[in-house]
Amino acid sequence: MASTAASAPAVPSLNLPPSQFARLQPHAYLLAHLSPPSASTQPSVRANGRAASQFRVTSANAGSLTHTNGSAVVRIGDTAAVCGVRAELLHTADIASWSVSNASDEEADSATQKGASQNADDDRNQVQDLHLLVPNLSLSTGCAPGLTPGAPPSTLAQSLSHEILSLLHTTNLVKADDLRIWYQPPNLESEEFRNAAEGMEVDSEQNGGPEPEIKAFWVLYIDIMIISWAGNAFDAAWSSVLAALRDTKLPKAWWDADNETILCSDDIADARKLSLRGLPISSSFCSFEADAAAGWRAVVIPSPEELKSQGQKEGSQQRWILADPDGYEEGLCEERALIVVDNEDGKTVILKMDKLGGWGMDSDDLRQLVDVSAERWQEMKQILDQC
Incomplete structure (x- = not known):
């Protein structure tokens, strides 16, 4: 007569729901979305599903x-x-x-x-x-x-x-x-x-x-x-x-x-x-940086070989500039930028540019933000003209 093997006790799952993970490790949660593992097919998006330069509706x-x-x-x-x-x-x-x-x-x-x-x-x-x-x-x-x-x-x-x-x-x-x-x-x-x-x-x-x-x-x-x-x-x-x-x-x-x-x-x-x-339109941005001292960094950040293949130095921090940050992202970012632009005869005019809280954003980043702000101006003009 064959003996029935005692079934092993079920091991409780260590997985956390996304909502709890977001509350317990907010920085890791956002970083996992922005920098998914190389083996994953998940695109680099923010926790709210938007692209880095995408504004909310x-x-x-x-x-x-x-x-x-x-x-x-x-x-x-x-x-x-x-x-x-x-x-x-x-x-x-x-x-x-x-x-x-x-x-x-x-x-x-x-x-x-x-x-x-x-x-x-x-x-x-x-x-x-x-x-x-x-x-x-x-x-x-x-x-x-x-x-x-x-x-x-x-x-x-x-x-x-x-x-x-x-x-x-x-x-x-x-x-x-x-x-x-x-x-x-x-x-x-x-x-x-x-x-x-x-x-x-x-x-x-x-x-x-x-x-x-x-x-x-x-x-x-x-x-x-x-x-x-x-x-x-x-x-x-x-x-x-x-x-x-x-x-x-x-x-x-x-x-x-x-x-x-x-x-x-x-x-x-x-x-x-x-x-x-005119019609001066403001666009706000924040800079999110990976924390090199965190223990979970090796899980969600590419390996040194991958960084080298991408032209980045080993140990360098990754950084994402997020347009129109929500309340969750504002609590995780210290460096912020505000750009106010207008359009005169088809040309973008910068009326105000503020940057505070850090030194990560350089002149190239600000030029890209001006282009994003110019696109935002076109979108906001249509919205305000229809209201």
């Missing part, structure tokens, strides 16, 4: 808020930002350093005698000096588990607000003339004085009369709320600001000389949109 919707002069919602992946623009009047009489006579002469000269670049510089100085653009970003919306709703502004929120304000001034996006409210004093010596109407528009052809005066400015309060945060909050916030400013309409306003105040028209047909300068 982006959508935009303008005019979402009713009690604003302009608004927009922009979603980049799982990161969503809502922006509302409110316009308020600032009388020149309330500006301590304002001199109506001197300012009107300077503005009239700049409008007729100076070139376009000089006018842009004047606009930038006036918008910045008078604080006509006031952005404020809030993260206290319950957008992420670590951010308490209703909490005071965090350091990150204040930093993002400052970055948006700095970029508004750097790009000179909003024209100061769109925010000015002019008044043409009547010519008391003219025969047409008796027919002058209140709130007369600036007449550049008037000869021998007094110079036009600036009586007030529109101040734009730009409120941004991050309602869902899954990494790369700046690109989502800046895109929402762009979309909201493109949607902003200012009511027709004029100076009432009899009552010495500003009057606004209730007719929506009289409202006018802002004439923005």
Whole structure:
């Protein structure tokens, strides 16, 4: 009679689900995706399935808020930002350093005698000096588990607000003339004085009369709320600001000389949109590097022979530059880059380039990132034009 061999006890599997592996060894998990073993047929992709230079799916919707002069919602992946623009009047009489006579002469000269670049510089100085653009970003919306709703502004929120304000001034996006409210004093010596109407528009052809005066400015309060945060909050916030400013309409306003105040028209047909300068699009990147001191490096990093065949030195660290990093990738990368570009007559113009947190990115990397940012500009233009 044959004896039945006792079955060996089952050995428990040591494999971990991907979700647990990602939480326990986040760096190894991302590195295993970006640098799979040579024997594997798995392509080099990020943990979220995107290629290194691929951005998340982006959508935009303008005019979402009713009690604003302009608004927009922009979603980049799982990161969503809502922006509302409110316009308020600032009388020149309330500006301590304002001199109506001197300012009107300077503005009239700049409008007729100076070139376009000089006018842009004047606009930038006036918008910045008078604080006509006031952005404020809030993260206290319950957008992420670590951010308490209703909490005071965090350091990150204040930093993002400052970055948006700095970029508004750097790009000179909003024209100061769109925010000015002019008044043409009547010519008391003219025969047409008796027919002058209140709130007369600036007449550049008037000869021998007094110079036009600036009586007030529109101040734009730009409120941004991050309602869902899954990494790369700046690109989502800046895109929402762009979309909201493109949607902003200012009511027709004029100076009432009899009552010495500003009057606004209730007719929506009289409202006018802002004439923005260009379309600056921001693209964020981060640099992920393999950790040579980790014990799992020999498993997921090619052997020295393979590195040599690829033209790399033994022991050299591999590095990947990831576009539009999500929250998981941002926690694993220290070196970051921000590139803001625009397109003028078919040519890419770099408006801003920031790099911080390391020294791995060189000039060749930045040139490639500019090309990626130029492609992103084309994509974002189509999205914003359709919203």
